[in-house]
Amino acid sequence: MLTNIVLERPNDYRVIDHDGLWKKIIHELFEEFILFFIPELAEELDFSKQPEFLEQELFKEIIQEKKGKQIADQIVKVYSKAGEEKWLIIHIEIEGSPRENFSKRMFRYFYHIYDKFNVDVVAMAVLTGHSNVLTKGEYHYALHGTSLTYQYNLFEISDYSEDELLKSDNPFAMAILAAKYVHETKDDVEKRYQFKIKLMKILSQKRKYPHEYNRMYISVLIYFIDYLLQIPLELTKKLREQLIEIKEGKEMVYINRDSMPISWGEFERIVKAEGREEGKAEGKLEGKLEGKLEGKLEGKKEGREEGKKEAKRTVAKKLLEDGVSYEVVAKYTELSVEELKKLMDGIN
Known part of the structure; x- marks a missing residue:
């Protein structure tokens, strides 16, 4: 067929x-x-x-x-x-x-x-x-x-009504809901922000999807929602801080302080704008996305290349453990899918 x-x-x-x-x-x-x-x-x-x-x-x-x-x-x-x-x-x-x-x-x-x-x-x-x-x-x-x-x-x-989509057990309903929100917030970035944080909170605590697919569903949906419901940089920072705060006292599926893959495209711009020094060397996601992967190891001449690759492995491991696909991790770390699989095999 x-x-x-x-x-x-x-x-x-x-x-x-x-x-x-x-x-x-x-x-x-x-x-x-x-x-x-x-x-x-x-x-x-x-x-x-x-x-x-x-x-x-x-x-x-x-x-x-x-x-x-x-x-x-x-x-x-x-x-x-x-x-x-x-x-x-x-x-x-x-x-x-x-x-x-x-x-x-x-x-x-x-x-x-x-x-x-x-x-x-x-x-x-x-x-x-x-x-x-x-x-x-x-x-x-x-x-x-x-x-x-x-x-x-x-x-x-x-x-499709918002109620109907929120009650659905089919993860694709969340993508449809995000698309509804896009057209309801074309000229209102504050309202779009409110819808975006609402969806992120729902997904970060969702448990109704089958256990074996839960992380995959959430990873795919967060990526889709982030890019579809784009908001200004200052609201993206606010979104990020709120998602850190709601973790307190709650077991969340996807988000944690050390590796929080929210707002992929916009978070990249935040990382570059803030220029977090030594973030890459510490293996934090904040210092790992795209431009930061070039690193700030200028003062470490000896072992520089190995240090950069080790930093990539560190962030790759955290992303994979959070359920991000091999293809997406490979894109951001410039490690091959084969290298990533060997890395995870070594952990297991």
């Missing part, structure tokens, strides 16, 4: 790699994503067999059709519970306020895919903002006795 994921950024929301964020979280929580939107489809799939994300080149026609727009697309090969590899294409479009020809475009994407691959197609569009789509998941064509009605799955995040 083959799944195509296409994500389109809304015209009225500007954020660094918005499409990439959705692409990443769907990749990492693929089963939860399908289960959240189309549970009956999830019932048919065998998720014990790892989905295979294929190359984008297979969908050049779709990319050309969307020329001039920022998109991300993925093709995922999955399997049915009967063990058969079938071709099922799911078209997913993340969009804010679609234009009047939205349903027509959805139909055109469908027949381009169907014509090229001659496979079964399940199409779905996920709209992240408030829309004024009148056709609600349908495209109609009629001319002198020739008629066509095309239906597809259409989901609007604005249709």
Whole structure:
């Protein structure tokens, strides 16, 4: 079964790699994503067999059709519970306020895919903002006795209530809630800050996810929420301090004083701005992110290179112990995934 994921950024929301964020979280929580939107489809799939994300080149026609727009697309090969590899294409479009020809475009994407691959197609569009789509998941064509009605799955995040999402046991509901908050706080950074701290607190103390997946879910969601709900530097500092304070007297899943991987992108900027001296040498996360990995060991000529690598190993170990993925840790420490696995094997 083959799944195509296409994500389109809304015209009225500007954020660094918005499409990439959705692409990443769907990749990492693929089963939860399908289960959240189309549970009956999830019932048919065998998720014990790892989905295979294929190359984008297979969908050049779709990319050309969307020329001039920022998109991300993925093709995922999955399997049915009967063990058969079938071709099922799911078209997913993340969009804010679609234009009047939205349903027509959805139909055109469908027949381009169907014509090229001659496979079964399940199409779905996920709209992240408030829309004024009148056709609600349908495209109609009629001319002198020739008629066509095309239906597809259409989901609007604005249709989901905050209560409903907070009560859900599906971790993807938290991503949907974060997307709701984005569009409710476009012109109010203080309100966005309040929503962001609310989500961070919920995740840091959450226990309802299965134990074996809890850290992974929280790591993925905090990364997504941090970048999606961006706030000014001064509010990021305030957020960080509040998260340190709420640890007192509470057992928290993800956050601790020594290694607190919150606000990835913004926290990086805080670290660089404050220039915490010797932070890297002490193995603290505050001194480890990106620029600080170059270190402030100028005065230590002898053994400098080994010292820098040891600092990377220190922060890598803490991040991995906190449930951060090998890929993310490798990105920030410049250690290979193989080195990281050997490091953790040595600990165990």
